Amino acid sequence: MKQILFCLLICLLSAAGLQAQDRGLYWKYKDYDGAISLTLPQWIIHAGSWFLEEKTDRQMLRKVRKVRVLVFEDEPGPVTKKDIDRFNRKAERRRLDHMLSLREQQTRVEIWAKERRNALRKVVILVREPDSFAFVSLRGKIRMEDLVKLLQDMPRDSKDGKEENRLIPANVREVIRI
Amino acid sequence: MKKFFLLLPLVLLLSASAGAQNDAINRFFAQYMEDERFTVVFVSPKMFNLVSKISTDDEEWEKFRGIVGDLTGLRVLTADSIGNGTALYKEALAKVPTGEYSELLTVRDGNENVRIWTKDSGAVINELLLLVGSPDEFVLLSLTGRIDLDKISELSKDLDIEGVQHLDKVKKNKE
Numbered sequence: 001m002k003q004i005l006f007c008l009l010i011c012l013l014s015a016a017g018l019q020a021q022d023r024g025l026y027w028k029y030k031d032y033d034g035a036i037s038l039t040l041p042q043w044i045i046h047a048g049s050w051f052l053e054e055k056t057d058r059q060m061l062r063k064v065r066k067v068r069v070l071v072f073e074d075e076p077g078p079v080t081k082k083d084i085d086r087f088n089r090k091a092e093r094r095r096l097d098h099m100l101s102l103r104e105q106q107t108r109v110e111i112w113a114k115e116r117r118n119a120l121r122k123v124v125i126l127v128r129e130p131d132s133f134a135f136v137s138l139r140g141k142i143r144m145e146d147l148v149k150l151l152q153d154m155p156r157d158s159k160d161g162k163e164e165n166r167l168i169p170a171n172v173r174e175v176i177r178i
Numbered sequence: 179m180k181k182f183f184l185l186l187p188l189v190l191l192l193s194a195s196a197g198a199q200n201d202a203i204n205r206f207f208a209q210y211m212e213d214e215r216f217t218v219v220f221v222s223p224k225m226f227n228l229v230s231k232i233s234t235d236d237e238e239w240e241k242f243r244g245i246v247g248d249l250t251g252l253r254v255l256t257a258d259s260i261g262n263g264t265a266l267y268k269e270a271l272a273k274v275p276t277g278e279y280s281e282l283l284t285v286r287d288g289n290e291n292v293r294i295w296t297k298d299s300g301a302v303i304n305e306l307l308l309l310v311g312s313p314d315e316f317v318l319l320s321l322t323g324r325i326d327l328d329k330i331s332e333l334s335k336d337l338d339i340e341g342v343q344h345l346d347k348v349k350k351n352k353e
Binding site: 074097098099100101102103104105113115118139144 | 218224230231234
C-alpha cells in the first residue's frame, strides 16, 4: 500500500512538472529579468479607446477583450528555439492558424490567428531579433465587417506624397516590405 | 480483379514519384529557409482565405480580393546582393521537375535569367513557379491555388514583397 501511495505521489509530482513545462511563452517568461510584460484587460482597453480620435478606431479597439505583451529589449532574452517550437505545436493544438511568416536576416516575424464564425478571435504576433523579442497576443471578436471599416478609413499614401487609398495598411506594409 | 491489382502498384508508384518531384522544390526552400543571406516569406492558405472574406465597396480592394480569393499559398525565397545568384539559379533550375511543370516564360536579359513554370490540371493552373537569377540576385517564388494568368500580374503592384514584382512579366509575356 505504501508503495502505491509513493508511486501515486511521484506520478502527481511529475504531472505537475510537465504542466509547468507546458506553460505559454508569456507565463513562462513574464517575470524574467529584463522582461516588459503586461496584460491589458477589457476595461483598460475600453478606457484607452476614448483617447482615439477616429470613431472607427475606437470601435475597433473596443472589440478587443484582452491584450498580452511580452518584450525583451536590447537583449536576446531567454526565449529559446525549443520554446518557439513548443509554442508552434501548442498553437496548432489550440487551432491557431499560421497566417504569415517572414524572415529577413536574423529578424523573424510570425503571425498566428484564430478565426471562427467570420470573426477573428485571437491574433498572436511574434517578432524575434538577435537583440530583442516581442510577443503580442490579442483576444477579442473582430468581425470581418470591422476589418472592412478599418480598411475603408485607413489613410493611404500615393507616389506623389498625397494620401490615397492603399490596399495594405502602412504598418503591415512595413512588416512585409523587404 | 487481377488487372486492378496490377494497376494499383503502378498508380501508387506514380503518385509517389509526383510527390517526390514536388518535394524537390520543397527541399530547396527548406535548404535555404534558415540561411541568413536569404529573405523568406510565407503566406498561408488561411491568410488568403481570410482576405477573400473581407468584402468592401472599394473597387481596388475588390479587384485584389478577386485575385487572392482563389490562391492558397505563397512562398518566396529571395536574396539580393548575394554574389552567387547565377549558381543558385542553376541549382534550383536543376531541381525543377520539368516533366511536371510546363514552361510559360523564359527571359534572358543580360545577366538576368527569368523562368516561369505553371502546373495545371486541365484548364486550371494550380501552381506558378518563378525563378530569377542574376549574379547578385536570386528569387524563387511558388504560388498555389486557382491561378488566373490575366490577373496574377496585378499582384506585383499590390504586394510589397520582394520578388513578387517579377510576376509582372507574366502579363508582358501575354501581350
